[in-house]
Every structure is written in C-alpha cells, then in structure tokens.
Amino acid sequence: MSARHQIDVLADAFFDFDGIDLKLVAEKGKGRVRAPESFKKADFVKGYVAYLSGSVNIDNQKIIEEKMDELIASKIIDSDIPTSNVEFMDVVDLVNKFGKSDYLRDWIRVQNNFVGFCVGAKTSASVLKSIKTEKVVHSIENFEQAFSSINVSKVNLGKVRRELVAYYIQNYSSLSKLDEFELLDKISDRI
Secondary structure, eight states, X not given: OOHHHHHHXXXXXXXXXXXXXXXXXXXXXXXXXXXXXXXXXXXXXXXXXXXHHTOSOSXXXXXXXXXXXXXXXXXXXXXXXXXXXXXXXXXXXXXXXXXXSHHHHHHHTSHHHHHHHHHHHHHHHHHHHTSOHHHHHHHHHHXXXXXXXXXXXXXXXXXXXXHHHHHHHHTHHHHTTSOHHHHHHHHHTTO
16 A cells, blocks of 8 residues: 555544535545536645645646655644644535535536645635625635646646645635736736
C-alpha cells in the first residue's frame, strides 16, 4: 500500500464522513450523472488532506509519488493543526451552506475548486460564515469572469485554479470587493 493510499485511508478513518449532512458517493458507487447533487467522497478526502496540509499541492505528477507522499505528510505535521481555530467540519458546514445554491454547489463540486476552497476556508471560515449565500454567488461569478481571462495554453490550469481559488477564498474580505478587472490584476500577479 502506497503512502498516499495510507494517507487517504487514515483521513477517511480520522474524519467521520458519514456524519456530514451532504450526499457523498464512493468511486465504486453511482456516478455523478445519476447523483447530480452528490459529491465524490474521494474529492472530500482530497479536500481534507489539502485542509490538513494547508496546501493545494497534493497531486503533482511531476514529483515521484513516494516523495510527494512524504512532502504531504511533512506539510501536515508542520501545519500546526492543534492551534487552528477552524476545524474541517467548519469547512464542511460552509460547503453545506453554499450548497443550497445550485450555482455554488456545482462550482464547489469541481475538484480543483473544492481543494482550493478547503485550503482558503481554513483562514477565512468565520468571514464566510457571516456572508449571505447570494453575495458569495455574485463574488464567485466575478471570480470566474476574471479567471476566464487567463490564457489557459500558458498555464497548468488545474494547479492555477486550485491556487487562485485558495488565494481568493483566503482573502475573501478584500478580494470580493474588487470588480472583474481589478481582481484579474490581483490574481494575475499570483500566476
């Protein structure tokens, strides 16, 4: 069993995914086509590992798998989880809250968005908790408008999406106030 698989199994065992108020489907279960309001359990495990490590860099095919697993384990150990005042359940509560909107539910169900959201919400959960869902819908639409101006042929799209979603969610208070072009200017500095 690879170290990555062990991390996934431990994450699955450590966090009670059955106790959350969301529909999760296992990889071997029904597909999203048949369960359009469900989340893949594997995506939640990845989001949890990203939350624990404080990093969106949890899946990098350019790094030997064994070394990637060691890097993730090292980041989890260094992430100082016991002193964090935000637990993963707080992030899950936000996903549940925003999932009431079809637009946000579909947006969060995209694996790269979810991983970035989990890392970003670790910092900004208290701010996001107090924001009305409609306002978040508008701000994510604005983010997507700005993001759509990125030249996808020049970047690793998945990596950039995870990083920029994490950056946006971490800094939601200030970045959500920007218009599309101001936001594009800010996020383009991060690429």
